[in-house]
Amino acid sequence: MREPGRPDRDASRAAAASSDARRAPASDPVLRNPRSDRVRQVRALAGRSVRQRTGRFLVEGPQAVREAVQHAPGRVQDVYLTAAAADRYPEIARGAGDAGLHVHEASDEVLTAMSADAQGVLAVAETWSTSLSDLVDRPSGARGPRLVAVLSSVRDPGNAGTVIRAADAAGADAVVLTTGSVEPFNPKVVRSTAGSLFHLPVVTGVPVEEAVSTLGAAGLVVLAADGGGARDLDELADAAASRRTGTGTGTAVDLAAPTAWLFGTEAQGLSDAERGLAAATVRVPIRGLAESLNLATAATLCLYASSRAQR
Amino acid sequence: MREPGRPDRDASRAAAASSDARRAPASDPVLRNPRSDRVRQVRALAGRSVRQRTGRFLVEGPQAVREAVQHAPGRVQDVYLTAAAADRYPEIARGAGDAGLHVHEASDEVLTAMSADAQGVLAVAETWSTSLSDLVDRPSGARGPRLVAVLSSVRDPGNAGTVIRAADAAGADAVVLTTGSVEPFNPKVVRSTAGSLFHLPVVTGVPVEEAVSTLGAAGLVVLAADGGGARDLDELADAAASRRTGTGTGTAVDLAAPTAWLFGTEAQGLSDAERGLAAATVRVPIRGLAESLNLATAATLCLYASSRAQR
Numbered sequence: 190m191r192e193p194g195r196p197d198r199d200a201s202r203a204a205a206a207s208s209d210a211r212r213a214p215a216s217d218p219v220l221r222n223p224r225s226d227r228v229r230q231v232r233a234l235a236g237r238s239v240r241q242r243t244g245r246f247l248v249e250g251p252q253a254v255r256e257a258v259q260h261a262p263g264r265v266q267d268v269y270l271t272a273a274a275a276d277r278y279p280e281i282a283r284g285a286g287d288a289g290l291h292v293h294e295a296s297d298e299v300l301t302a303m304s305a306d307a308q309g310v311l312a313v314a315e316t317w318s319t320s321l322s323d324l325v326d327r328p329s330g331a332r333g334p335r336l337v338a339v340l341s342s343v344r345d346p347g348n349a350g351t352v353i354r355a356a357d358a359a360g361a362d363a364v365v366l367t368t369g370s371v372e373p374f375n376p377k378v379v380r381s382t383a384g385s386l387f388h389l390p391v392v393t394g395v396p397v398e399e400a401v402s403t404l405g406a407a408g409l410v411v412l413a414a415d416g417g418g419a420r421d422l423d424e425l426a427d428a429a430a431s432r433r434t435g436t437g438t439g440t441a442v443d444l445a446a447p448t449a450w451l452f453g454t455e456a457q458g459l460s461d462a463e464r465g466l467a468a469a470t471v472r473v474p475i476r477g478l479a480e481s482l483n484l485a486t487a488a489t490l491c492l493y494a495s496s497r498a499q500r
Numbered sequence: 501m502r503e504p505g506r507p508d509r510d511a512s513r514a515a516a517a518s519s520d521a522r523r524a525p526a527s528d529p530v531l532r533n534p535r536s537d538r539v540r541q542v543r544a545l546a547g548r549s550v551r552q553r554t555g556r557f558l559v560e561g562p563q564a565v566r567e568a569v570q571h572a573p574g575r576v577q578d579v580y581l582t583a584a585a586a587d588r589y590p591e592i593a594r595g596a597g598d599a600g601l602h603v604h605e606a607s608d609e610v611l612t613a614m615s616a617d618a619q620g621v622l623a624v625a626e627t628w629s630t631s632l633s634d635l636v637d638r639p640s641g642a643r644g645p646r647l648v649a650v651l652s653s654v655r656d657p658g659n660a661g662t663v664i665r666a667a668d669a670a671g672a673d674a675v676v677l678t679t680g681s682v683e684p685f686n687p688k689v690v691r692s693t694a695g696s697l698f699h700l701p702v703v704t705g706v707p708v709e710e711a712v713s714t715l716g717a718a719g720l721v722v723l724a725a726d727g728g729g730a731r732d733l734d735e736l737a738d739a740a741a742s743r744r745t746g747t748g749t750g751t752a753v754d755l756a757a758p759t760a761w762l763f764g765t766e767a768q769g770l771s772d773a774e775r776g777l778a779a780a781t782v783r784v785p786i787r788g789l790a791e792s793l794n795l796a797t798a799a800t801l802c803l804y805a806s807s808r809a810q811r
Binding site: 252256260347351354355356357358359360361381383384385388389423426430434473475476477478479480481482483485486489490493496497500 | 563567571658662665666667668669670671672692694695696699700734737741745784786787788789790791792793794796797800801804807808811
């Protein structure tokens with residue numbers, strides 16, 4: 190029955206009711222109070238100290254939530270959707286329902302109060318940690334990691350997230366964020382990964398020396414990406430291609446071997462000590478006048494060159 | 501002579517005086533009033549309408565200003581440096597002096613009031629425009645463009661700037677920002693280019709159809725980068741490498757030919773009509789679970805694959 194004067198509210202309720210079956214129990218009310226305790230608690234997860242105290246973090250936007258629900262449903266605690274987003278991304282509510290997750294319908298005001306970057310879709314998930322030994326200690330016969338990106342003290346969340354996404358796309362087995370790096374559950378990191386945080390292991394809290402020695406012991410060659418590197422990435426790629434077609438004479442650094450790439454910060458790059466940890470320093474060729482590449486783009490070229498050589 | 505009670509101010513004046521010779525006439529006072537008309541006018545250049553009205557824009561930070569002074573001194577109107585930045589980056593004041601540019605010493609407060617992103621170094625420069633015909637109409641015998649990046653309606657300034665930087669590093673001849681794209685003098689674009697805005701032509705204000713037809717008429721093959729592209733970038737790179745070593749059988753799309761790459765937005769990609777303008781659609785291979793790559797990283801891989809094939 191329509192109440193005169195409140196047609197929009199009624200229409201919205203009717204629409205919500207019609208899709209309740211696939212989203213939440215019919216008795217579950219639409220969340221409409223942007224000043225509720227729940228909204229306050231979700232919003233507070235933007236802060237690092239709250240994430241560390243509660244062990245929970247924000248997953249913002251349709252792409253990230255879709256990947257979380259599909260690839261790590263056991264870590265997702267709650268999914269929040271506006272009615273419009275539920276209609277636009279039916280696969281999210283469906284996937285969440287299939288995984289037995291609780292999906293809350295919320296008003297636009299509530300979603301916006303929870304996060305300014307959610308585009309109508311938000312999840313709260315539990316943080317986790319992956320250790321280096323989780324990565325390298327494989328059951329006998331299982332394949333060990335063949336391509337790993339190690340980010341040394343990378344503070345910029347957009348750079349860290351974009352490298353995690355590129356590492357995923359290149360088919361890398363893991364990313365290591367060394368001690369002093371931005372934490373992977375920072376909302377900007379999560380957004381920049383575009384869901385890749387849920388696709389491959391991200392190891393945290395390891396000093397760079399330990400990361401390099403453990404990965405080296407596991408049989409990976411450590412290459413340091415450096416603007417002033419001694420070896421040229423193209424030269425290594427050419428050598429790997431020649432070796433593959435049987436026409437080459439080889440070079441000491443084999444891009445097709447299991448490899449851990451070590452990347453420094455955008456501003457400072459790697460320290461002398463860090464470069465000294467690597468079997469070789471490798472530069473991306475610069476053919477124009479640019480002084481350097483952005484960290485994420487340089488890392489993408491290195492990781493793709495390795496994965497191409499490893500095909 | 502020291503005035504008791506103002507040692508810091510005196511020390512700073514003495515330091516300024518000692519380096520006046522290479523920075524500005526001895527009579528030129530240090531700018532100390534963060535509320536002056538000059539400061540207000542410089543800061544206003546962060547706004548698009550003011551840039552369009554005045555034909556001037558902000559160049560923020562040591563790397564961008566260094567490249568502007570070195571590669572486009574005729575476009576730089578004023579350089580502003582704090583005393584600390586002048587000591588840290590002596591090559592900037594020296595380069596500006598060699599180019600006959602006016603270098604102003606300013607207090608930290610003044611620099612910060614002019615821009616929050618200047619790190620003590622700022623320039624004001626004149627905007628310019630480059631047309632497609634500037635790019636393709638070469639004197640008889642001169643080499644035409646061999647590698648061009650065309651960004652269709654890219655609004656995100658960080659993405660646009662990072663692609664300009666990567667295009668420069670890959671040795672591309674130009675970048676085209678089609679109608680509807682972010683303007684290249686937006687401060688975030690300028691910062692993301694890390695000086696590359698002053699290294700290669702950036703053509704603006706051209707509809708994508710006109711860009712493609714003009715570049716095609718100039719002999720460039722147009723390739724559309726697309727996640728669902730019909731051709732695989734690795735396959736094209738392999739074919740180009742085989743052709744180079746004389747072992748390959750060739751493929752219809754030659755990555756070593758003069759090429760214009762067409763890139764769409766991060767969110768929407770290219771439209772059907774835009775894809776239809778290209779000789780082929782090309783996908784970057786995704787080996788992991790990622791759905792796609794960030795625009796700037798995908799563009800970097802495409803441009804580097806071309807420049808590698810064109811060596």
